[in-house]
Amino acid sequence: MTEWQVPSSTLLAIAPAVVALFASPSMSRQAARRLGVGTTLTVLALALAVSFAWLLFGGVPACDRFDPGRWLGASPLFVVDGLNVLSLPFAALIFSFVLLVQPGTDAIERSLRRVLFSETVTLAAFLSSDPFVLAVLWSVSAAGAWYQLRSQGDDGRGAARVFASYMLPSCVLLVLGAVMLQIDSGIARGTASLLIALAVMVRKGIAPLHSWLPELFARAPLPVSVLFNAPQIGAWVAIRIIAPRAPLWVLEFISLASLLTAVHGAGMALVQTDARRVFAWLFLSQSALILVGLESQASVAQAGGLSIWISSGLALAGFGMTIAALEARRGPLSLRQFAGGYERKPLLAICFLVLGLASVGFPGTLGFVGQEALVHGVVSDFPHLGFAILVASMLNGIAVLRTYFLLFCGRLERDRISQGLRPREQFAFATLAALLVLGGLFPGPFVRSRSSAAETIRHAAGAEKTISTEPASSGRRWDAPGWTDPPPW
Amino acid sequence: MILSSILTGCGLTVVAAPVLVLVLLGMASLAGRPLSENATGTLMRLALATAFGALMVVVLAEVVSGARAMRADAGTWFSAPGYHFRVSFLFDRLSLPFAALTIGLGGVVAVFAERYLHREPGYNRFFVMLVLFVSGLLITTLACSVELVCAGWELVGLSSALLIAFFHERPAPVRNGLRAFVVYRGCDAGLLAAAVLVHHWCGTGDLVTLLGPGPWPSGNVPLAGGQITVLAASILIAAVGKSAQWPLSGWLPRAMEGPTPSSAIFYGALSVHAGAYLLLRMGPLLDRAPIVAGVVVVIGLGTALHATIVGRVQTDIKCALGYAALTQVGIIFVEIGFGLREIALAHIAGHACMRSLQFLRAPSLLHDFHQQQNALGGHLARTGLHLERWVPVALQRRLYVWALERGGVDALLDRILVRPFLQAFGFCDRLERRWVKYIAGYGAGSHHASEERDG
Secondary structure (H helix, E strand, O other), X not given: OEEEOOOHHHHHHHHHHHHHHHOOOOOOHHHHHHHHHHHHHHHHHHHHHHHHHHHHOOOOOEEEOOOHHHXXXXXXXXXXXXXXXXXXXHHHHHHHHHHHHOOOOOOHHHXXXXXXXXXXXXXXXXXXXXXXXXXXXXXXXXXXXXXXXXXXXXXXXXXXXXXXXXXXXXXXXXXXXXXXXXXXXXXXXXXXHHHHHHHHHHHHOOOOOOOHHHHHHHHOOHHHHHHHHOOOHHHHHHHXXXXXHXXXXXXXXXXXXXXXXXXXXXXHHOOOOEHHHHHHHHXXXXXXXXXXXXXXXXXXXXXXXXXXXXXXXXXXXXXXXHHHHHHHHHOOOXXXXXXXXXXXXXXXXXXXXXXXXHHOOOOOOHHHHHHHHHHHHXXXXXXXXXXXXXXXXXXXXXXXXXXXXXXXXXXXXXXOOOOOOOHHHHHHHHHHHHHHHHHHHOOHHHHHHHHHXXXXXXXHHHHHHHXXXXXXXXXXXXXXXXXXXXXXX | OHHHHHHHHHHHHHHHHHHHHHHHHHXXXXXXXXXXXXXXXXXXXXXXXXXXXXXHHHHHHHXXXXXXXXXXXXXXXXXXXXXXXXXXXXXXXXXXXXXXHHHHHHHHHHHHHHHHOOXXXXXXXXXXXXXXXXXXXXXXXXXXXXXXXXXXXXXXXXXXXXXXXXXXXXXXXXXXXXXXXXXXXXXXXXXXXXXXXXXXXXXXXXXHHHHOOOOOOOOOXXXXXXXXXXXXXXXXXHHHHHOOOOOOOOHHXXXXXXXXXXXXXXXXXXXXXXXXXXXHHXXXXXXXXXXXXXXXXXXXXXXXHHHHHHHOOOOOHHHHHHHXXXXXXXXXXXXXXXXXXXXXXXXXXXXXXXXXHHHHHHHHHHHHHHHHHHHHOOOOOOOOOHHHHHOOHXXXXXXXXXXXXXXXXXXXXXXXXXXXXXHXXXXXXXXXXXXHHHHHOOOOOOOOHHHHHHO
16 A cells, blocks of 8 residues: 555545634625635545546555554555545535535525535545444434434424434444454354445435435435435445445345336336425436446446446536526426426526436436446346336436426516526536536546446455355355356346 | 548548537537527538538448448447447448438528528527437437447437427427427337347447348348347337337327427438338348338338328328328338338438428418419319228218327327326325325424425
8 A cells, every 4th residue: 555645635534624613603605605615626626636646656545644543553544546536526526516506595604514524524434444434424424414404493303303214223234234344254244244235225215215315305405415415425335345245145135126226216206296306216216226336246337336426426416406506596396387487597407407317327428328337237137127227217317308398498487587597506517517428428538447446346355255254155256247148048 | 541541530520520519509508608690500501511521422432442331430439347339330321321311401401490590599409409419310320339329319319309399488399398208218218228138149239240241231140039039129119119100109290399490300301210210220130030020010001001091180281291201101111121121211211301391391381372373373173082082981980080089099008108107106106205204203284395395
């Protein structure tokens, strides 16, 4: 492992929290936005610098000499490697983007410190691979979201109860799993994998453990829901802890449940009468697809899952925030009838459609490449059920266009006063949409990096397998690349 | 070597030129500064002229060299372990005429629309969609891999749905656009499934590997009979949806809500023939799947009969033309089913040109009639009465009602497919909300903004 002499990864993890500690709770809304955007953009620049430095130094795992783990005399806590090298700028970008486009109607000055703490927790989680550290960060992040949900008054209290009913067991399961992982026995490791898998399924909203997610999206402020879910800490735990250690049947169980969730979520998105809930179910469906890929045995599917994680995460964050921007202009967004109003906010409508289509992997966007790799890989794992991805993708596309039509078309608004985007919103939405489209036209480097990340998972699995006490037959079939296998039809 | 590079460059330019204009127009719109009408029109003409010129160079090279097919390879677009997405375009006796039609008719419609939509609020939006369609169809037509066909195919569907809903301040075009998109997406799943299966069975999505190295229309598919039948059936599903064949033809008359230039190029000329093109491309599969070929004939025949009867009661010219187009596409399907591929290709080319002209003249129909009547000095003679002469009066009445209801096919599909789907997921949704209400403890008296939103 390379040791950097500058406190890069440590600084990356703690910088937002340090700013949050010194931020005055009584600052004005504009000052809060300026501070938040400035901090998150600086963290984004730092994350990009760390990623480039990692590439320049040969792409081997790296930590810095100021790592808190070293001070405690243990192994490094924050490590940069092939898996998180893109996840760090990805998470930092989501935080910057959300703070940039967060509607002026939201009390940013009140939530800023929590948002910055939440960024620290997310980045620290992405830098860490220790099950205990991840369990603590996971619980802290859930507690933060719960607190914000609860502070929404009567409306949020019930939703906070639902949230807690699911998140509390998931935290307990993760901690228990982390404890059991320390026991050197095959049965204990299998049980630990199952417990952690259940925790991940709750956090990712895999059916039937998903009911908290649509409720959170429907009741909490959208920035809170997006920042809690879009970075996908659940997926991170899945690839860091479950994928290298879990026996085959656990992985297949997660994949199958995720596959069915993807279809269920897509179908549910089509019957919703509220834009937030459509977004929630779309999110759930796409998020399940990520897990299908990550827990697959074909490396092409893993690369696909890792690609969708980034592309869909960014697109969904953008899609969610377009809904937030529209809500700020129009109030609750019912889908019971056509709302119209394209003429008054054409750019918002265009960004809504482009980001929506990008989030479901439409051709010409970055999501398409991940979806393509995923479906080809998963069919080799599940020759018949794998086609469910096509069904989910088909339904998700229809849901996006239906929502677009209902929210922006079908009626002529008499009022001609423009409700267009403000310059900061226009910059953020258009840049994100352009990034996803241009990334879709030139996806080579992105997919290469995801493929090498998939290799990192495989290597980790190989390393775990050599120290595993389980019989070889129950271990993971890592060498099943799919396309070279004889067709199982 | 240099000649080969030039030809490859020309081949790639055919697709790259419209794609570049699409990116330019799209990015300008995203930046909130859409280009002016003049700039948009000029860019469009320039792109299509460049693409057409490059295509003609390839045609010339094939004619001079006597080659029956050429391939322009752009390399690997992206690759993951064990999977490579190659961007490669095939210029053969099938794709060349269709690409020429796409660019030629695209150009005609673009020039027509420059005047027709002058000062229309959606001028820029129309041209973005038009160039998206042309790009998508060129990719579909020239693609040498089944994955690339899928990518282009979906772009065509999206542009079609958005253009049907072009006049988005009215609910009907929007509803119809969504309906068309639902049919497209449902049927696209067939093509996507075929792409996955081809990759799975052949180890690659390359069409030359799948259909054999022989020039079109010959071919040799290296798969077993059952596999070929499954593939052909999947592709047929996609073709039926895109070409509005029976029983999925209900969206075509609804699509006439779009502006006339888009109706001309989509439903008179190119999009409606895309399904037939796909079947022509996959002809060697149909040769080895006689059952599916038989189904193609039956579907084509059914569509032709359905469209000719229903078309007779239409009261607006665009719908009448739409059904007339559908009748011909049905006959083209029959030709394809019988293996008459060259005839089908000629039929597509002739029909596309003639029907686009009719669609583009449709807004001036009354003016044209007046001119003709003035020239003749009386009313025009009624035509198309042969069915009325042959069909018994009792049957005529039944057929009339049947035609007015468009065969009741849409209502039937709604009843057996759409409604059960919505009911099933609606039931799940109600269950979900009840469960959440139970955990959250939302009382009967609590009334919040978000609950009002939830309904």
